[in-house]
Amino acid sequence: SQQGEEDPQALSIQEGENATMNCSYKTSINNLQWYRQNSGRGLVHLILIRSNEREKHSGRLRVTLDTSKKSSSLLITASRAADTASYFCATTREYGNKLVFGAGTILRVKS
């Protein structure tokens, strides 16, 4: 069964606003990864945060990880229409092992 849950299920914002998505998981992890998926196509890796890290940045993306609460958040700053997609968090207990995905957050950025 999928262990991750994302919140909210859907998010609609205006271009230029920030978007925050949250993810919770149930078991211990080695790392947590965020992926983007456009219109049912393949997933694109966005960022990976290890279990001993608390925050990571990549361009307009900021990811936090709280292992005590088994939760993570993805912040997209200054959103663009091109950011419209589904966003998934995924965890793995050990790198190279399977990723367990949440149900995803659908983000719509209106121009």
Place this chain on the structure above:
Amino acid sequence: EAGVAQSPRYKIIEKRQSVAFWCNPISGHATLYWYQQILGQGPKLLIQFQNNGVVDDSQLPKDRFSAERLKGVDSTLKIQPAKLEDSAVYLCASSPLQRQGPIGYTFGSGTRLTVV
């Protein structure tokens, strides 16, 4: 570098027919995964290979699904016979071993299967 290649992109079959999907991972990636993604859900692992050996197939419906990775490179996933509930996107992904990473896993564009 070339990405993960999958074919076909789309497939429509009738229930009880058989279908096969093909995946070619990134060169040098030892680990290959097949995921099933039903509309509105996150991907679910079907099977994981490391080189040509199966690491995890606990969620593979073995009465109808089979997969192989001969020579530890490309892989095929087969469904026989297909059921309506097999309609989904089948995603292939690959990753290097830990000592080369860790980096994110690389996914192909997927095969969208419709069973009618």
